[in-house]
Amino acid sequence: MNGKQGPAGPGGEGLSRERLFGMMAGFKATAALRAAIDLRIFDELDDGPLDAAGVAARLGADGRGVRLMLRALTGLGLLTALGDGRYALAPGTAELLVTTSPGYCGGIVDVAAGDVEWRALGDLAGTVRTGGPVPGADALAPGFPxxxxxxxxxxxxxxxxxxxxxxxxxxxxxxxxxxxxxxxxxxxxxxxxxxxxxxxxxxxxxxxxxxxxxxxxxxxxxxxxxxxxxxxxxxxxxxxxxxxxxxxxxxxxxxxxxxxxxxxxxxxxxxxxxxxxxxxxxxxxxxxxxxxxxxxxxxxxxxxxxxxxxxxxxxxxxxxxxxxxxxxxxxxxxxxxxxxxxxxxxxxx
Ligand SMILES: C[S@@+](CC[C@H](N)C(=O)[O-])C[C@H]1O[C@@H](n2cnc3c(N)ncnc32)[C@H](O)[C@@H]1O
Missing domain, CATH: 3.40.50.150 (Vaccinia Virus protein VP39)
Known part of the structure; x- marks a missing residue:
């Protein structure tokens, strides 16, 4: 301790480059999940494993876009790569992210990471400077969707x-x-x-x-x-x-x-x-x-x-x-x- 820093938090962990980078890059995982739910990628894989071209064909989406998205979702643990170019739902994904499942909770993304919060926090530095609410994001306005x-x-x-x-x-x-x-x-x-x-x-x-x-x-x-x-x-x-x-x-x-x-x-x-x-x-x-x-x-x-x-x-x-x-x-x-x-x-x- 050099007098400039306070004690570590209750967990005792100090700041590291890794922890800081995790905070900085966390929004990319949120963006991938938002997009996958929006595109219903998990629904497409519920009938059985598919390769990227198969998913792209079913979605009518860009082949490169889908290929990169499937890899990212695999990296996040939401899909499993079968090693033959096909992807399957990872354990838990069918229950929580396929829209026909009774345990589906993908709709929560509209609240926890929906457009309102995404945009409202988009210029947080500006909001801290000038105070809120952000124009168009007044939660107390009647009819706020x-x-x-x-x-x-x-x-x-x-x-x-x-x-x-x-x-x-x-x-x-x-x-x-x-x-x-x-x-x-x-x-x-x-x-x-x-x-x-x-x-x-x-x-x-x-x-x-x-x-x-x-x-x-x-x-x-x-x-x-x-x-x-x-x-x-x-x-x-x-x-x-x-x-x-x-x-x-x-x-x-x-x-x-x-x-x-x-x-x-x-x-x-x-x-x-x-x-x-x-x-x-x-x-x-x-x-x-x-x-x-x-x-x-x-x-x-x-x-x-x-x-x-x-x-x-x-x-x-x-x-x-x-x-x-x-x-x-x-x-x-x-x-x-x-x-x-x-x-x-x-x-x-
Ligand atoms: C964060 S939600 C809380 C909902 C619920 N009570 C809960 O515990 O989760 C805030 C709720 O307050 C409602 N609300 C905000 N301002 C209100 C007002 N002036 N009159 C009636 N409802 C209002 C919103 O429509 C919203 O449903």
Whole structure:
């Protein structure tokens, strides 16, 4: 240590040329995967191995382009070269990347590496200089199409923390046979739907933009709770919210807004909670000093910079301040080992 550098991160690994190059070149792997999913290359190989000319013929694509793409996908471990010029799907690829597979998750690419994020982060240095959001990438604009893809494909982002919420509210919900749950900015809606699935008398009011609620409806049907879900389409800041509710959930939502707007929304949500009801906030809540283990939350911070006027990942202490500022009490933080998102619950007196 020479006084210019701080200590290594918790993993103890220092910076090396290899690690740095991996970070620099990582976008090429993302680009190859995006393109392969878009071209449906994995579907073409699902019927059996083919050589590059065979794949190119089926796709009606450029022979050289396909040849180079198949080699790159083999290098990434998504295909296997059979040694006779033909390529086959590597183990796991058929299950996860062939569109007819029940386990298909290629659609997630539209969210995790879709055009919106790809373009929004394209001039990050410029955005850091001038502030966000990037023109045309304002995630808070009504009808922002990204949210429909998000609601369709990313239940996995929230499922584990939805379980945490359901576990922590189990006793409270058991005492209220006709539990009334409002989930604002619900997206896919899994947090509210999980409560409905665990408590047969519970009803859920799912709130989001109208086109997003169409995707939420599909998830409610698949989970067998659709007959107990009502929809409140519109802007969470202005749409009549009804109530009173026993539970109000804001999952992966507040960090899109600056503090003043978050506080305003929390006050509104507290206003539709029954006395004794619980307000739940869930999502990433990174803490100072844990940046290395919470890197995904901080990378989300850059996305929020690029796609919102004032959003940022709030810490548990920030949420505590916001929740008590809205007049709520008994704020509790709920975490699970190995799970990055957290849940906070608070009670209306
Ligand atoms: C990151 S997603 C979170 C979805 C879900 N709650 C979850 O936990 O994954 C943010 C959601 O907030 C919704 N949203 C953003 N601003 C909103 C507003 N003003 N009114 C209603 N919904 C809004 C978006 O449409 C999107 O579905």
């Amino acid at each position: 990204f949210w429909v893809d998000f609601a369709r494909h990313t239940t996995f982002v929230t499922e584990r923390v939805a379980d945490v919420v359901a576990e922590e509210l189990a006793g409270f919900a058991a005492d209220r046979p006709g539990l009334r749950v409002l989930e604002v900015g619900c997206g896919h809606g899994v947090t509210g739907f999980e409560l409905a699935a665990r408590h047969p008398g519970a009803r859920v009011w799912a709130q989001d933009w109208p086109e997003v609620l169409a995707a939420a409806r599909g998830h409610a049907e698949r989970r067998g709770v659709a007959d107990r879900v009502a929809y409140l389409p519109g802007d969470a800041f202005t749409v009549p919210l009804g109530g009173p509710y026993d539970v109000v959930v804001a999952a992966n939502l507040l960090f899109h807004f600056d503090r003043a707007r978050s506080a305003r929304l929390l006050e509104r949500l507290t206003g539709v909670l029954a006395p004794g009801g619980r307000l739940v906030v869930a999502g990433f809540a990174p803490e100072d000093g844990r940046e290395r283990e919470q890197v995904q939350a901080h990378l989300l911070g850059l996305l929020l910079l690029s796609t919102t006027p004032g959003g940022e990942p709030y810490s548990p202490d920030d949420y505590r301040e916001l929740l008590t500022g809205a007049g709520l009490v008994d704020v509790e933080l709920h975490t699970r080992p190995g799970l990055l998102p957290v849940a906070l619950t608070a009670r209306r007196p």
